[in-house]
Amino acid sequence: xxxxxxxxxxxxxxxxxxxxxxxxxxxxxxxxxxxxxxxxxxxxxxxxxxxxxxxxxxxxxxxxxxxxxxxxxxxxxxxxxxxxxxxxxxxxxxxxxxxxxxxxxxxxxxxxxxxxxxxxxxxxxxxxxxxxxxxxxxxxxxxxxxxxxxxxxxxxxxxxxxxxxxxxxxxxxxxxxxxxxxxxxxxxxxxxxxxxxxxxxxxxxxxxxxxxxxxxxxxxxxxxxxxxxxxxxxxxxxxxxxxxxxxxxxxxxxxxxxxxxxxxxxxxxxxxxxxxxxxxxxxxxxxxxxxxxxxxxxxxxxxxxxxxxxxxxxxxxxxxx
Amino acid sequence: xxxxxxxxxxxxxxxxxxxxxxxxxxxxxxxxxxxxxxxxxxxxxxxxxxxxxxxxxxxxxxxxxxxxxxxxxxxxxxxxxxxxxxxxxxxxxxxxxxxxxxxxxxxxxxxxxxxxxxxxxxxxxxxxxxxxxxxxxxxxxxxxxxxxxxxxxxxxxxxxxxxxxxxxxxxxxxxxxxxxxxxxxxx
Numbered sequence: 001x002x003x004x005x006x007x008x009x010x011x012x013x014x015x016x017x018x019x020x021x022x023x024x025x026x027x028x029x030x031x032x033x034x035x036x037x038x039x040x041x042x043x044x045x046x047x048x049x050x051x052x053x054x055x056x057x058x059x060x061x062x063x064x065x066x067x068x069x070x071x072x073x074x075x076x077x078x079x080x081x082x083x084x085x086x087x088x089x090x091x092x093x094x095x096x097x098x099x100x101x102x103x104x105x106x107x108x109x110x111x112x113x114x115x116x117x118x119x120x121x122x123x124x125x126x127x128x129x130x131x132x133x134x135x136x137x138x139x140x141x142x143x144x145x146x147x148x149x150x151x152x153x154x155x156x157x158x159x160x161x162x163x164x165x166x167x168x169x170x171x172x173x174x175x176x177x178x179x180x181x182x183x184x185x186x187x188x189x190x191x192x193x194x195x196x197x198x199x200x201x202x203x204x205x206x207x208x209x210x211x212x213x214x215x216x217x218x219x220x221x222x223x224x225x226x227x228x229x230x231x232x233x234x235x236x237x238x239x240x241x242x243x244x245x246x247x248x249x250x251x252x253x254x255x256x257x258x259x260x261x262x263x264x265x266x267x268x269x270x271x272x273x274x275x276x277x278x279x280x281x282x283x284x285x286x287x288x289x290x291x292x293x294x295x296x297x298x299x300x301x302x303x304x305x306x307x308x309x310x311x312x313x314x315x316x317x318x319x320x321x
Numbered sequence: 322x323x324x325x326x327x328x329x330x331x332x333x334x335x336x337x338x339x340x341x342x343x344x345x346x347x348x349x350x351x352x353x354x355x356x357x358x359x360x361x362x363x364x365x366x367x368x369x370x371x372x373x374x375x376x377x378x379x380x381x382x383x384x385x386x387x388x389x390x391x392x393x394x395x396x397x398x399x400x401x402x403x404x405x406x407x408x409x410x411x412x413x414x415x416x417x418x419x420x421x422x423x424x425x426x427x428x429x430x431x432x433x434x435x436x437x438x439x440x441x442x443x444x445x446x447x448x449x450x451x452x453x454x455x456x457x458x459x460x461x462x463x464x465x466x467x468x469x470x471x472x473x474x475x476x477x478x479x480x481x482x483x484x485x486x487x488x489x490x491x492x493x494x495x496x497x498x499x500x501x502x503x504x505x506x507x508x
Contacts, residue, residue: 109350109358115352188376189373189376194378199378202359203378206351206356207351207359207361230355248354284380
């Protein structure tokens with residue numbers, strides 16, 4: 001993201017430096033105040049990890065490990081974390097209780113108006129929360145941080161299916177991959193083909209739906225297809241389709257946060273990681289070693305919890321504009 | 322066949338789309354939440370000038386277009402082709418009416434033009450931003466009217482017709498902005 005919100009000195013000038021830094025500091029203080037009142041503990045986990053992530057859509061930035069020659073156990077590379085998720089879940093498994101963190105994350109994304117390789121993430125976990133409790137929690141935080149004009153209409157909770165019906169008049173669950181592909185080719189100029197249903201859902205979502213979300217009120221998009229669960233729990237919706245207990249928060253077409261009712265079962269995690277690596281193999285991407293520290297934590301038991309990551313730079317952009 | 326991957330996409334890159342050479346005008350990476358990334362690209366067809374938006378799946382490969390801008394000297398027209406010369410190799414190449422298009426109205430012998438070559442053949446021709454051309458036909462000049470008043474049409478040596486101030490006479494050499502086709506001043 002082109003930073004206009006005070007994190008990047010290169011984007012500041014003598015004229016706006018105090019104002020921008022002041023606004024950023026004020027929001028960060030308000031976030032800390034909110035969690036302090038909620039008795040959620042601030043933590044500070046390492047940015048360098050021994051393992052990369054398996055998620056096929058994420059790529060770590062890796063750095064040479066300077067200790068490799070001194071310790072026989074060291075690996076040649078260390079990985080800048082794409083989010084503090086694994087480390088924070090290790091803390092949860094040790095019994096930390098609810099925790100939050102404001103930290104830098106790094107992703108090998110193509111830079112663009114909404115993407116930067118380095119960005120500030122607010123990530124938090126609430127022990128004992130269901131996905132609906134977490135949506136209430138995020139809403140309360142928004143109320144505390146955002147200008148009242150943005151929150152005047154409350155928040156909207158919209159299912160993935162409803163979003164497709166509203167904006168494209170199709171049901172993403174009942175259409176086959178082929179039908180979705182044909183529909184996409186009719187509506188978007190593209191030539192590629194793909195056997196993966198999620199590619200077509202992602203294409204339609206990013207091109208035809210996302211830009212329309214969250215204009216009247218912040219919009220929580222819920223009940224994602226189970227294939228897009230990442231590390232969220234899976235359940236059946238009212239129509240009997242398998243959906244993920246996951247939400248994405250959109251404000252004015254911008255994706256601001258991604259939340260899960262967290263998967264806690266060790267064996268199911270192994271299955272998801274294997275699916276990730278299978279997809280990586282199909283995409284000609286390197287398969288990734290699974291984080292052994294994280295697996296160990298899962299084996300010892302992750303408490304039932306819900307967690308969310310929120311882009312602080314985007315939040316600031318919305319809060320000050 | 323040379324190709325570009327989407328991670329090499331940037332403004333100005335030339336691609337072959339549906340058989341035609343195209344230029345990337347804008348390249349935006351879009352990514353829904355945690356999903357697949359796409360390159361939403363604004364393209365311009367270099368043959369027709371049409372601009373439109375097309376989406377590629379990140380990681381897709383697209384055929385590269387061998388398109389190059391070259392400075393060349395305009396020589397002459399034989400009625401069918403316009404001939405340009407590479408000032409270094411002295412190689413001469415003919416450009417068709419399709420390639421020269423509206424630029425033909427501003428081509429003056431020995432002027433240096435930018436010829437866009439596709440696989441070695443002229444695709445488009447851009448004359449210099451300003452050219453100096455002689456008026457071959459216009460109504461007689463009105464003496465004394467040097468500052469204000471209307472305009473009149475004048476035909477230039479290349480056949481171009483431009484609006485000029487009333488005081489301009491036949492035989493005068495004028496400076497013309499080729500991008501707008503407008504009179505700038507006396508040369």
